[in-house]
Amino acid sequence: MNSELPTRYEIRTERASARSAPSRYGAVFLMFARNSLVRDMTFRANFIIEVISALSWMSMYLGFYILIFEYTPSIGAGTGWGKYQFFAFLATTLFVNSIVEAFFMPNTEELSELIRSGGLDFALLKPIDTQFLVSLQRVDWSSLANFLFAACLLGYSLLKIGHVPGWPQLLLYPLYVGCGVGMLYSLMITLAATSIWLGRNQTLYDFWFYITNFSRYPREIYSGTYGTPLNIAFTYILPVLLVVNVPAWLMVRPLNAEEWSLAVYALVATAACLALSRWVFGRALLSYRSASS
């Protein structure tokens, strides 16, 4: 055999690496999204019910706050959260939640089951980042109905406020929505990865609900004897109060000095959360025991 000829493996790896990693990961993600859509369309009645159910819940949720604003002009005196400012805040909450629920929630929920049943074996065999694979392999398209709902609500609220965001705000807003998604995803994947050590972890959804409950309200309401410690804890330790507040501030009003510093901190916190969750996930995978077949 001519030793100068490349082996079959060398030819293949050359071909594989010829395509850049972002482009390959992008193509894989598109395939995940496509396959999920094909599957959702197979059960179209279920898909339609899910969309109607999500939109109905959102309408009731919005209706509840419309009712509250019948009795008060703003959430807290002097906080700047009038009716339409708060609706812009709600829209931001919906943006973040719908993205998390569409792309990450079904996967992190399934991860616990994959770990318990040994189904994670197949993810570990693939020549692709395992965290990427288990985090994005299913897309819940019906959750994106809330994304459209949020876009309408934000547009309507800004129209009512009479505020036209400038270019910097329009560019920073998606960045900070992305940061919010990143922070919540980090919490989720960290919690799901602990299933490798715990064997079973079914509290994911409960934990998600508790945490998003805190992030769903303006940071200004966390004040006083009980509020201040929560404010500090959920801003600096588990920064869920920055998830919605920072992008919402950017959209409805000019930021003051403290808010700008928190906006910078949100970037650092997002990077730290993602790095920490990646470390936990990697450590957990080393302890993976699979399940007997």
Next chain:
Amino acid sequence: MAIIEIERLAKSYRVYQKKEGLLASVGGLFRRQHREVQAVRDIDLHVEAGEFVAFLGPNGAGKTTTLKLLSGVITPTRGMARVMGHVPWERSNAYRRRFALVMGQKNQLWWDLPAQESFRLHQQIYGIEAAEFERVRDELTSLLDVRSLLGQPVRELSLGERMKMELIAALLHSPEVLFLDEPTIGLDVIAQHNIQTFLRHYQETRGITILLTSHYMKDVAALCRRVVIIARGRIVYDGSLSGIIDQFSGHKVVTLVFPTEVVPTGLERFGEVISHQAPRVKLKVDRNGIGELLSAILAEHTIEDVSVEDPPLEEVIAEVFSSIAKEPAPV
């Protein structure tokens, strides 16, 4: 040169010992007892490129654990393994592009979608060029005769058809090493035969290295020249299939056919009578004294026909497994 090198590889698990009853369960919240299960105990194994090796052993022997260690799914407690020069549990993408694992009891295809959608996903994950992907897919679907089923949701396929699709998914990237964990489990004889034929053809034409675990002796006899018996986490035999009988079976089966329906009495003194259907009698006799024994029988009786055979392989292996199970557990 060995494509798979295993040296003193060991894997143990800490398992929670739950006691019976409610009080013990509540007590377990505060204080738990664990025991160490040694799934694989310091095994050494070298496999050359192009070999088709069978792993045999009773349930819980450590066969699947060994395959999972070699696939990098789990990490060992100690020891070293290299497959094509890679340490499996480092989980490098370069290694993961070069091997595949098929598990008969688990499935990796999207349940609600046709297999062709999962194949396309594999194409993207492994970065297979479109033309090569289509060529390999078409070749495999023709060989396994499932081309017409590509558009059918996986959940609507029979078990045998599903296993064929699993094999195709695993082979799309043309792996150089293939680990098969009970690929024919639960399949009917026709499906088993089809998969055996395919695997034999694929291995012969591609020259890839295959490690197979199976409880079906027909799989092993049809496919593998080399057999490794693993029991209680240790390798107790490594050699040819026929060598198992030589090493582990101390007897042969002698069939005597008498000229009349009346079978003489007193045959017990030549060996254990294992079947008696006049005029045919089967005796289980010590394999070292066959010559003398036959001379003695022929001197005393008129025999129309005689044959000497090895005992069935399944029987010998069952005896091996059973004797290992009776031995005290190694420390």
